[in-house]
Amino acid sequence: MSKEQPDMPELKIESGSGLQTNVEPLQxxxxxxxxxxxxxxxxxxxxxxxxxxxxxxxxxxxxxxxxxxxxxxxxxxxxxxxxxxxxEKPRKAMASGRRVLTKAGEGTPHPTSTYEHELLSTELARKKMVPFKTRVRARSFDDFCDWVRHEGEEFLLVLEGELALYTEFYEPVPMVAGDSMYYDANMGHALVSLSEKDALVLWVVAR
Amino acid sequence: MSKEQPDMPELKIESGSGLQTNVEPLQxxxxxxxxxxxxxxxxxxxxxxxxxxxxxxxxxxxxxxxxxxxxxxxxxxxxxxxxxxxxEKPRKAMASGRRVLTKAGEGTPHPTSTYEHELLSTELARKKMVPFKTRVRARSFDDFCDWVRHEGEEFLLVLEGELALYTEFYEPVPMVAGDSMYYDANMGHALVSLSEKDALVLWVVAR
DNA sequence: AGATAATATTTCCTATTGGCTAATTTGTTG
DNA sequence: CAACAAATTAGCCAATAGGAAATATTATCT
Known part of the structure; x- marks a missing residue:
């Protein structure tokens, strides 16, 4: 197939979520x-x-x-x-002097089967931390069969409600509003709400 | 099921070049x-x-x-x-499977002239993030003469009160409970409470 | 329980593209 | 222009990416 025109860089956007960003910012x-x-x-x-x-x-x-x-x-x-x-982007990971403001309740929704996450920042790829607010629905320990486990470290602060942090090597820790926890995310972990109401936690993950 | 495929080539990742490279330590x-x-x-x-x-x-x-x-x-x-x-190779700066629980109000006090910090973790040297809760006393913009400025990135979430985040390159941003901000800490920054009451913020700094 | 439906994952086949050898073009010097 | 070196292109084979069927896993009913 002989073409005389230079090849058009095809930028195919697949159907489904229109959230896909372009895939070639990096030369x-x-x-x-x-x-x-x-x-x-x-x-x-x-x-x-x-x-x-x-x-x-x-x-x-x-x-x-x-x-x-x-x-x-x-x-x-x-x-x-x-x-x-x-x-890595030519300079610092995050552009110098940049900031992202997220008004209350206006983060990016990111629901999963067990939690309801709200991302509190954007352009996560360039940042060192991923902050989000999570609503933990009331449920029992039996609702999850596997630990959440990933690279990095996590900090969480309970904003509302009562819940328990189950971790792989320890007994479950009951937590109420104001309590916080810092732990290695490679250790299996999972949150369970203890009251009838949902619990609300702030979660920051660092790579 | 037709398992007996004639001439089914074995699928190998290493192509036939068979050169010296022992490249595949990374799963x-x-x-x-x-x-x-x-x-x-x-x-x-x-x-x-x-x-x-x-x-x-x-x-x-x-x-x-x-x-x-x-x-x-x-x-x-x-x-x-x-x-x-x-x-990146999975490195573990923090001891695997460790955790630190901080009950509400039991963090390490760390007052400065302008803020009242409460550290929410310990052994900071080994960790990637420094979380703390800060009480910002009502004061005016004139109370500080220099920007706070340091390496890393910061995330902050307003827990109570109303305040303004002053930053070097932007107009002051008014924030209320639930609002959050992610920014480059090299950019000069400072918080000012806007109401008569003190404001309370959660602050996480990543190196 | 088992049977069945629904969904998730893997396998098989085909079309497209990466990767190697060899030939062509382009660039530089004498 | 010749002569050489470097980079690009052509032709071919092998590997990858896509599509759909087959298999495995999980959920839902009687």
């Missing part, structure tokens, strides 16, 4: 080229160091192909760059 | 599955959020294929995770 090829050139490497030399073919490198740098994850690893390995560095 | 699929499940998402939901097919997600999670970089981007975008986080 990987351009940055890789900069890195290679800053190392004074030719495509051939980079090829030898990474184990990828010259042509492949060329196409990646010109953004004609999207490298496989293993290819990215080989690149990072061969050129002595760590992957996180590749994807 | 990407496993981590992605954990992330998806921690969000209580089904493959179908994740598919809608990311624009990737169910089957593709499944194969990625089972490490049967090496996702294209655009696929990784769609994943990160749709699931609200940032890419560096994906590739």
């Amino acid at each position: 990987l090829g351009k940055r890789l080229r900069e890195i290679r050139q800053s190392l004074s490497l030719t495509l051939e030399e980079a090829s030898q160091k990474t184990g990828l073919a010259r042509s492949t490198l060329s196409k990646i740098e010109n953004e004609q192909i999207s490298p496989t994850f293993t290819a990215v690893q080989k690149l990072a390995n061969g050129l002595q760059i760590d992957i996180p560095q590749l994807f | 990407l699929g496993k981590r992605l599955r954990e992330i998806r499940q921690s969000l209580s998402l089904t493959l179908e939901e994740a598919s809608q959020k990311t624009g990737l097919a169910r089957s593709t997600l499944s194969k990625i999670e089972n490490e049967q294929i090496s996702p294209t970089f655009t696929a990784v981007q769609k994943l990160a975008n749709g699931l609200q995770i940032d890419i560096p986080q994906l590739f």
Whole structure:
């Protein structure tokens, strides 16, 4: 199929939630080229160091192909760059001097089967913390069969109601409004409301 | 079930190049599955959020294929995770499975000239966040002459009262109970209570 | 309990794209 | 312009991404 017009960068938005943001703010090829050139490497030399073919490198740098994850690893390995560095925005993670105000009740809703989250910030990818307010519906311990468990650390403050924090290695801890907890999120954890009313907690997760 | 497929090629992640690279210490699929499940998402939901097919997600999670970089981007975008986080080795600064409970009003007092802080955790050196509750006494803008300014990011939630957040580059923002703010702490900032009563805020600082 | 329905996940097949070798074009110097 | 080096493109094969059927898992009824 011979085209004479330059390839249109297709930006396909899938159906369903219209929440999808564009998927190419990050010019990987351009940055890789900069890195290679800053190392004074030719495509051939980079090829030898990474184990990828010259042509492949060329196409990646010109953004004609999207490298496989293993290819990215080989690149990072061969050129002595760590992957996180590749994807960090040019400067600080969060743009300097930025702020996000969230008025009461106007966070982004994010319901799950067991909790009702309200995200209190946006552009989470660039931030170190994820703050949200969560409504914990009254329920019993039996309602969950598996711990919540993920990277990072969590801080939570009870705003309203009474609940218990179940954790993997300890006895359940009853908590009332004003109590707070700081814990390692790799430890299994789950919240259970103890009263008939829902409980309300502030939750901050740090990576 | 027709298991006996003739010439079914074995699916291997390492392509046939067979070069030196021992690149696959990082269980990407496993981590992605954990992330998806921690969000209580089904493959179908994740598919809608990311624009990737169910089957593709499944194969990625089972490490049967090496996702294209655009696929990784769609994943990160749709699931609200940032890419560096994906590739960082799971390090644990905080002792695994530890927790600190702070009952209401029993935090460590830490008064300053302008605020009255109550630290809500201990062993701060090992943690990623510093949470504290602060009472902001009624005062005027003139009471402070210099901005507070430090490394990291801050999240604050107004628990009681009315106050204004003064920041270096913006107009003062009036806030009432329930409002929250996320901002870069390098930007000069200061809180002023607007009512006769003291205001109470929750404050979390991330390094 | 079992049977059945509903949903979640995996498998199979096809179309598309990444990746390698080899050839072509482009750029630089003598 | 020749001669060389570097980068890009063409052709081919293998791997990935998508779609739908098959399987596994969970929920709902009698």
